[in-house]
Amino acid sequence: MASSTLRADLMRFSPLLLFFAISTLVPPLFGTYWSSLILKVLYWMTLAISWQFFSGMTGYISLGSAAFFGIGVYITAVFGWSYPLFVVVLTAGALSFIFGLVIGFVTLRLRGMYFAIFTFGLSELLSNTVLFWEMKMTGTRGRWIVAIDVYYPILLVTIATFLVILLLRRTKMGLALKVIGECEDTASHVGVNTTLFKTLGFAVSCMFMGFVGATLAPRWGYIDSGVAFNPIYSFMPAIMTILGGARADYGPILGAILLSLLEEYLLATLREYFMVVLGAVLIIVVYFLPNGLIGVLEKVQRARAY
């Protein structure tokens, strides 16, 4: 893939680019229901693409996305009133990046299991800390958020994330992450500074999650630490990416579209069973389709070629 030109890469993603183009027309043409549905697809897709860039590629499963997402949400909640949204979003991304660097530095020299467990508690850690802070310092719980229509900002973040990660995959870091995922020992033997690239890659992926959280925050109007650091933001991107295909760049996109639509459908019909279905999807995919749906598609294609 590294040998393909940028142009060929963009060609491969032309259906997605077409989707982005159509998305710009949804709010004026199709009204609020469809724009909220597309909004959902877009932000889940962005989170999944960011997750895949590090965790999908390397196999170091992060269960802490909600922490970095929540940092974004809270930055908007606190500073959204006094500064323009794009300044706030950039600040949130920078903070998530720094926090990601610290976490990566502590845990990424370790085996994958330690990393997964360590990140699993992060959102709860931040959530409790924020709660403590609010109770002690301001005596309140939660806060109002400035009201802005987030549809176009999210679309912009999605496109930016997609393009930047597409470019990053072609850099030394992208290549290093890919090799680490295939065989970490080989990577370090041929002189790749694995710890450095893992930490950087993780921080970059966290940064994008911070962007999404900060951009999406105005949608709620009012948030508290439970909303901002909801663990669903840790698990959904992971499940989506694994469903689509963890190591394929189309994986998170496909998985995010399918699961957001499924979520929309189930929340309207069988609300209580959505999490059951999510659990079942996770088990079935991990158990039967280790390469996700993309893996299945490739197998079918190969079988046809013969």
Next chain:
Amino acid sequence: MLGAYTTYFCFVLFGINPYVSLMISGPMFFMMGVLINMGIFQRMIRLSRSAEELEARSLLICFGLSYIIQNMATALWTANYRGYSAPLRETINILGTAFELNRILIAMISFAINLVLYLFLRFTKLGLAMRAAVDQPEGAQLVGVDIYRIYSISFGLGLLLSAWTGTLISTIYSINPYMGGPYTMMALLMIILAGIGSFIGNIVASLIVGFAVYITMRLIHSALTLVIIYAILVIVLLVRPRGLFRR
């Protein structure tokens, strides 16, 4: 959670003493563990290319299972908190401090379980085989240990112990389908604090975490317990990247 609910229903429907229901939930969850292991994990052990891959995939499968079980439980039993009047609520005075009798009993039962488990792992043939299967899976197979059977038994024991913990907890606190969340997180954090696969390490880690949690709750605030645990964890992992007790 399921252990707690088993005890709850045994008590509410049949009037069975919670401590007696340990004898019912024990075999039940042991069997369940063995079945889940044979049904799901054995194939994965065979399919996974490396230990890391297996661990990652098992973790995901376990989260998937817990989603299903928690939400099925919610659908069946609602998300409401439930409680029953457990026996031995009387208090006694020890050195001027009042203790509830059932808390003392729970502490003693937990201690006994850990002691038996330690002796079992240390001095029985099965225990030896278990430790071997963790430390040197290939070597264990070479000397004739059926590691798949061992994994099944270990998984069954794991479920049995969590179910028992659920029972013990249900005698002090009220229960609901999501009660397991914080305990899962604490248990996982203690495992990496101790170093994966170390029994003594886990005892020490749980004592450290237990005391840290209660001291924090008493002196500072209950919302900050995780901060303290993470602080300990960060320091330990920086000094000993594989946990306290893992070589």
